[in-house]
Amino acid sequence: MKIDPLLTYITRFIELSTREVAILSEQIKVRTYLKGQYIVQQGDVCEYESFILSGSAKTFFTDQEGHEHVVMLAIENWWTSDLGSFITREPADYHVQCLEKTTVAQFSFDALTSLYEEIPQLERFFRIILQNAYVESQRRIVRNLSLPAKERYKLFLENYPEIEQRFPQYLIASYLGITKQFLSRIRAELQQ
Amino acid sequence: MKIDPLLTYITRFIELSTREVAILSEQIKVRTYLKGQYIVQQGDVCEYESFILSGSAKTFFTDQEGHEHVVMLAIENWWTSDLGSFITREPADYHVQCLEKTTVAQFSFDALTSLYEEIPQLERFFRIILQNAYVESQRRIVRNLSLPAKERYKLFLENYPEIEQRFPQYLIASYLGITKQFLSRIRAELQQ
DNA sequence: CGTCTATTTGAATGTACTCAAAAGCGGTGG
DNA sequence: CCACCGCTTTTGAGTACATTCAAATAGACG
Numbered sequence: 001m002k003i004d005p006l007l008t009y010i011t012r013f014i015e016l017s018t019r020e021v022a023i024l025s026e027q028i029k030v031r032t033y034l035k036g037q038y039i040v041q042q043g044d045v046c047e048y049e050s051f052i053l054s055g056s057a058k059t060f061f062t063d064q065e066g067h068e069h070v071v072m073l074a075i076e077n078w079w080t081s082d083l084g085s086f087i088t089r090e091p092a093d094y095h096v097q098c099l100e101k102t103t104v105a106q107f108s109f110d111a112l113t114s115l116y117e118e119i120p121q122l123e124r125f126f127r128i129i130l131q132n133a134y135v136e137s138q139r140r141i142v143r144n145l146s147l148p149a150k151e152r153y154k155l156f157l158e159n160y161p162e163i164e165q166r167f168p169q170y171l172i173a174s175y176l177g178i179t180k181q182f183l184s185r186i187r188a189e190l191q192q
Numbered sequence: 193m194k195i196d197p198l199l200t201y202i203t204r205f206i207e208l209s210t211r212e213v214a215i216l217s218e219q220i221k222v223r224t225y226l227k228g229q230y231i232v233q234q235g236d237v238c239e240y241e242s243f244i245l246s247g248s249a250k251t252f253f254t255d256q257e258g259h260e261h262v263v264m265l266a267i268e269n270w271w272t273s274d275l276g277s278f279i280t281r282e283p284a285d286y287h288v289q290c291l292e293k294t295t296v297a298q299f300s301f302d303a304l305t306s307l308y309e310e311i312p313q314l315e316r317f318f319r320i321i322l323q324n325a326y327v328e329s330q331r332r333i334v335r336n337l338s339l340p341a342k343e344r345y346k347l348f349l350e351n352y353p354e355i356e357q358r359f360p361q362y363l364i365a366s367y368l369g370i371t372k373q374f375l376s377r378i379r380a381e382l383q384q
Numbered sequence: 385c386g387t388c389t390a391t392t393t394g395a396a397t398g399t400a401c402t403c404a405a406a407a408g409c410g411g412t413g414g
Numbered sequence: 415c416c417a418c419c420g421c422t423t424t425t426g427a428g429t430a431c432a433t434t435c436a437a438a439t440a441g442a443c444g
Contacts (some may be wrong), residue, residue: 061334064336067338070223084331093331120315123315127318127322130322131275135331140333141329144369152263170422177336177337179401180422181400182401186257340432360389360391362391373434376391377392378444382428
């Protein structure tokens with residue numbers, strides 16, 4: 001499978017020469033996972049930053065009481081990994097599991113380190129990506145702190161209509177920080 | 193006031209030549225705010241990324257019901273701004289207000305843009321800073337979703353003991369996403 | 385000491401949770 | 415083609431964590 005969607009995505013932020021595209025392509029590994037397979041396992045060091053070419057994945061962890069909490073849901077053209085583990089080389093806090101057959105483009109830590117040297121523009125690319133991710137992350141915190149579940153769900157529908165369609169309700173409930181039962185009740189209210 | 197703490201901070205991540213330090217120093221504005229003054233006002237475009245040399249600030253917003261929500265608390269050697277507004281040049285979602293007399297080193301959008309060209313290493317610096325900030329932001333989301341208020345408060349005490357000392361309880365309560373009354377009860381329980 | 389602000393305490397309420405069970409929805413096989 | 419299985423969603427009842435409103439107490443500063 002080709003990494004064209006990734007190149008398209010990158011060149012929305014920086015320009016790449018033909019030579020740079022070649023260098024990049026060489027360092028990136030394309031890999032396909034089956035439904036249910038893990039891209040990252042909690043406790044292992046996260047070896048890759050993965051860019052989803054097709055398919056979808058959930059990032060989650062299990063708390064002391066054995067309850068799963070969804071940290072992130074990702075589809076095509078999204079990144080997924082345990083960034084904290086990836087950059088520190090410490091055991092991952094989260095699992096990343098495929099929800100369907102999923103093909104990703106992967107940057108290993110070493111590949112990325114050398115790519116930063118060979119294509120300095122990539123520093124800018126990831127800086128911009130991270131800026132956006134950070135801003136979005138702060139927004140999510142704000143929404144979680146200041147809005148009741150019903151409002152959070154409505155905003156989720158507005159912001160991620162594609163995701164709503166694609167994932168079971170109980171995962172969305174977990175992502176929103178509520179139980180599946182409660183989301184079901186919220187949806188019932190919104191019907192009327 | 194000198195920007196030495198900022199230079200020390202930057203050189204923990206990248207190396208700077210004497211010439212680069214000079215370029216940097218020229219582009220950075222040092223500014224002192226009095227207690228209560230606003231570094232950023234909700235609705236205005238956030239003009240600066242501010243690095244706190246001394247003092248402290250809170251980032252907050254006011255919801256429809258007129259309640260304040262603290263998004264962030266910052267002290268020396270922390271960054272503060274409304275990054276979303278700063279990078280998009282759109283009106284800020286948040287206020288940033290000084291809690292005491294506060295001196296900051298400020299990067300304007302234009303200064304930073306030209307600094308990225310003159311000192312490409314700064315791309316790396318901010319990439320790393322943002323990586324860390326993003327990871328921390330995700331951790332906060334996870335804690336907010338999976339832990340009861342009491343546990344969140346205990347972790348806050350562990351992670352930010354300096355902040356606990358320095359800010360009134362009602363701000364910490366707001367940062368944790370709970371009311372000041374409830375934090376007071378939690379603290380009473382923890383005493384025993 | 386008095387005033388202003390911050391914290392604590394009390395009582396009633398509400399939002400969201402737990403546990404339990406029923407209903408819906410695909411897919412598979414007899 | 416229908417019966418059954420596993421999985422997801424819905425519904426119900428009781429409960430808990432956290433909120434609101436109100437008032438009392440404690441601290442800080444002039």
